[in-house]
Amino acid sequence: MPAINTQKKESAFWDKQKETISVADLKSLQIAKLRESVRFVAKHSGLYKQRKKLLEHNASFNSLDEFSKKIPFTTKEDLLQSELYENLCVPKKNLVEMHSSSGTSAKPVYSFLTKQDIQKSSEYLARTWYMQGVREESLFAMMASYGLFSAGLLNHYAIQQIKSFIIPVGGSSALKTLGILREFSVDSCAAVASYYPYLIAMAKQNNIRLSDLRLRHIIAGGEPFSENQRCYVEKELNAKMYDQYGLCEINTGIAGECAEKNGLHILADYVYPEIVHPASGEVLGENQEGELVLTTFYKQASPLLRYRTGDITSISYASCPCGRTMPRISRIKRRTTDTLFYKGINIEKPYIAKLIEGLQGYLNPYIWQIELNSDAGRDEAVLKIVLEQGERENALDHITAYLQRSLDFKIKTRIFTADELARLGNSKLKNFLDNRNN
Amino acid sequence: MPAINTQKKESAFWDKQKETISVADLKSLQIAKLRESVRFVAKHSGLYKQRKKLLEHNASFNSLDEFSKKIPFTTKEDLLQSELYENLCVPKKNLVEMHSSSGTSAKPVYSFLTKQDIQKSSEYLARTWYMQGVREESLFAMMASYGLFSAGLLNHYAIQQIKSFIIPVGGSSALKTLGILREFSVDSCAAVASYYPYLIAMAKQNNIRLSDLRLRHIIAGGEPFSENQRCYVEKELNAKMYDQYGLCEINTGIAGECAEKNGLHILADYVYPEIVHPASGEVLGENQEGELVLTTFYKQASPLLRYRTGDITSISYASCPCGRTMPRISRIKRRTTDTLFYKGINIEKPYIAKLIEGLQGYLNPYIWQIELNSDAGRDEAVLKIVLEQGERENALDHITAYLQRSLDFKIKTRIFTADELARLGNSKLKNFLDNRNN
Structure with missing residues (x-):
């Protein structure tokens, strides 16, 4: 029944023409949009007024390479040091x-938005949600916080394009959320x-x-997660879990x-992605790991040129079995800032996460936090954990011994309930919390 | 300069034609829309299927009186006892x-919504916001919770019609909110x-x-407030404070x-308001106090006929100096459920609120809660309060003595900080909390 197959394949895309554009056409489009963005910003x-001449002079680049060579980076530091409306372009x-x-x-x-910024955002972002299985007939629960957190409202608008039934769960409690997930199927x-490991822990705790x-x-x-964490959530919730990436700026x-x-x-026809060496800023080739740098095409109010995201990934233009030609970035494993410096040691988050996963069975490996405190001039590190249900507190001995075998520094372990540790609800639980006076 | 005056007057309305409709035309429109609603629901x-015949038979009423006589009420109890989608009409x-x-x-x-329900909601609600001073050039902070609480998203959509700059503050902390109010003017x-007395208390506490x-x-x-509370907030924030009314259903x-x-x-061309005697259900005339009953005109998904709101008010069709002909309901002072029954005594919220306002100077009269607990079969009442800054805890003696003079029952008083008592953030602090086992 080829007719049905074709139909099925069609419905896999939100906007087939744009999603299966040839790489050559995509690159032409990117050059044209980049020129527009550079001229608009100049x-x-x-924010860019000191570079106005430079940008105007260089706005007629003929290749993506030339764009990368001639246009300087924008950093988060630039934004933090700017006046409130300094980058406002409308x-x-x-x-x-x-x-x-x-x-x-x-x-x-x-990040400021005009009406057109929101329209463009909704139009392009809908593609991501549709690709990840959200349909008109879907019953969709948005469990990210609404309000100032851009992932709430801006994704809500995007899913409105698909006309799904959206339940704006927002910051509801875990128990209310679980009730709604069940009642509405x-x-x-x-x-x-x-939030998923937390939701699972709360369900188990409350039978x-x-x-x-x-x-x-x-x-x-909103944050990196490991393949182990994905497997755990997929198994417990009997569903497919998909990664999504974005940042407010x-x-x-x-x-x-x-x-x-x-x-x-x-969405390489909505933003232009580059991968650069975090230290030298040199543009890296396909599949080489480096820092993601993004330029906006459709932000009138708060456009950004070559913005350093701080996120470490690589990019591939290889064809994907799904049929989409949009390049793929590898899953973000760490950020350039994912390191604590403690008593002369670099503590890397992926290393700690891996270590804690080795304690599965004793503790919940996906809900933890390392807090650094300085007390009367002496620094100390505390690992906050949630024990697996049924585990007695003497599991603590095993955990402490295991950690001391693997770490080059002393760390105290403290036990919390999932609710205590994740009581911020839908907010991100920071794995690293540095309270030392600097 | 009459030309300028005219222009000024024009801009006071969001939709002058609808807002200044003659009362006779409004009533004709209401009859037509009510007939549509009754037929649609039938x-x-x-939810109304047991009354289907009755509704169909009576859908051709010729007057508003006839509508009130022939169409039965819908109560919150009806909704609570119904199946999840029982009232769903699409x-x-x-x-x-x-x-x-x-x-x-x-x-x-x-309350469920179709796309058209949201469009109609936004179109009509924009009128309320415009009337209360919100303009295209306004910098508007929405400090109600987004998510499942309808006041967040549905008002957000309405204000989008006016094209104001909306800052979706949502559930941000009081300090973050104060920072944004100041930084963005x-x-x-x-x-x-x-939330306003709480915000003021937090500002003072943090200098x-x-x-x-x-x-x-x-x-x-979201809740009744006294004229004293309004005066206090207006004085502290140097702004005009306007009451607004709505309910999720x-x-x-x-x-x-x-x-x-x-x-x-x-918005009497969006809903049909009646005032009825809370006990007999008899329709009351203008300016007589009773329970507000509402029928929806533009809700496809969850329409309601003669819904008992539980809110006590009166209605007036007298002309208003502002030029609007839409009838006015008096400010809601209490709900039919605003009474605690405790040891044979009816405790009325307006009475307690008035009493506590008499303690101004000692405590914050706008942040309080009475909690009823039963401990080993014995009931007890606790009043939770926030002392005025600078007041020593021995103010407690005065407060306790004052309350015991005025109340026919024993009540314990406990002192909290504003933050502790209102730590639910933007949620409503319930003045009455009944934890007794019934």
Whole structure:
């Protein structure tokens, strides 16, 4: 029945023409859009005014290489040091919304939006959600916080394009959320990645049967998570879990895994992705690991040129069995800032996460935090954990001994309930918390 | 300069034609829309299926009186006892969003929306916000929770119609909220009424100068508040505070005060308001106090006929100096459920609120809660309060003595900080909390 097959294949795409554009056509489009962005920013942005001449002079590049060579980076530091509206490229009265980074820095970074910015965002982001299984007939629970966190409202608008039934769960409690997932037979949902282990822990603690849920497509964003964590969540919730990537300064949901789960298709006709060496800034080739750098095509209010995301990944233009030609970035394993410096030692988050996964059975390997404190001039490290249900507190001896075998520094271990440790609800639980006075 | 005056007057209305409709035309429109609603519900709603014949038979009423006489009430109890989709009047696939009452009852009431329901909601609700001072050039902070609480998203959509710059503050902390109000010179904002005294208390506690804020239009909804509370908030924030009324089952923002602050103009071409005697159900005349009953005109998914809101008010069709002909309901002072039954005594919320206002100077009269507990078969009442800054704990003696003079029952008093008592953030602080086993 070829007719049915064709139809099936068609319905796998939100916008087949754009999603299967040839790489050559994509690159032409990128050059054209990049020129527009550079000219627009040079003309309107106060943030770039010192580079105005440079940008104007270099806005007629003829290749992507030339763009990378001639246009300087923008860093988060640039944004943090700028005035409130310094990068604003439209009259203030054209603004209709704003979002703010959840950042660890005291000063948040704001992203402003015009009505057209929101329309373009919704139009492109819908593609990511559709690719990850969200359909008109889906019953979708948005479990990310709404409000200033861009992943709530901006993804909500995108899914409205698909006309799904959206349940805006937002910051509801875990028990209320579990009740809604069950009562409405929700089939698709989104949350920050660490929310799923928390939700599972809360269900078990309250004797709520996860087998009563009907989830099929679980979307996780906002923070890196391991393949082990994915396997755990997929098994417990009996659903497929897809990674999604975005950041407030550029936009939420700009890349996501397709059903192949082999890299995240990035909306390369909405933003221009480059991978650069984190130290030298040199542009790296396909499949080489480095820092993701993004340039916006469709942000009138807060455009950014060659923005250093701080996220470490690689990019591939190889064809994907799903049929999409949009390049794929590998899953973000760490950020350039994912390191604590403690008593002369670099503590890398992926290393700690791996180590803690080795304690599975004793503790919940996906809900933890290392806190560094300085008390009367002496620094100390504390690992906060959640014991597996049924585990007695004497599991602590095993855990402590295991950690001391593997770590070059002393660390205290403290036991919490899942609720205590993740009581911030849908917010991200920071794995590294540095309270030392610097 | 009559030309300028005319222009000014024009811009006071969002939709002058609809807002200044003659009362006679309004009543004709209401009859036509009510007939449509009755027929639609009779045809599509499972909730009303036992009354289907009755509704069909009576759908051709010729007057509003006849409508009231022939169509039975719908109660919250009806909704609580119904199946999940029992009142759903459209195919499930047409749903795009839902909201849930924050209700005190264990089981929440859901309101479902089609795309058209949202469009109609935004179109009509925009009128309330515009009337209360929100303009295209406004910098508006939405400080109600987003998510399942309908006041967040549905008002957000309405204000999008006005094209204001919306800062979706949502559930941000009080300190973050104060920072944003100041940094962006926010001129208009909305929150549940009790959030304002909390925000003021937090500013004072943290030495944040309220005179640095630039608020002009403060909109408060979600719960009754006294004129004293309004005066206090207006003085502290140097802005005008307007009351707004709505409920999840019908819609948020369906009535609001104009600049006259003399009753809330209700969107009587979007819902049909009646006032009935709470006990007999008899329809009451203008200016007589009774329970507000509402029928929806533009809810496809979850329509309601003669819904008993439980809110006590009166209605007036008298002309308003603002020029609007939409009838005004008086400010809600209490709900039919605003009474605690304790040791044979009826405790009325307005009475307690008034009593506590008499303690101004000693305590914050707008942040309090009475909790009833039963411990080993013995009931006890606890009043939780926040002392005024600088007040020593021995103010407690005065407070206790004052309360015992005025109350017919024993009550313990406990002192909290504003943050502890209102730590639920933007959620409503329930003044009455009944934890007794029934």
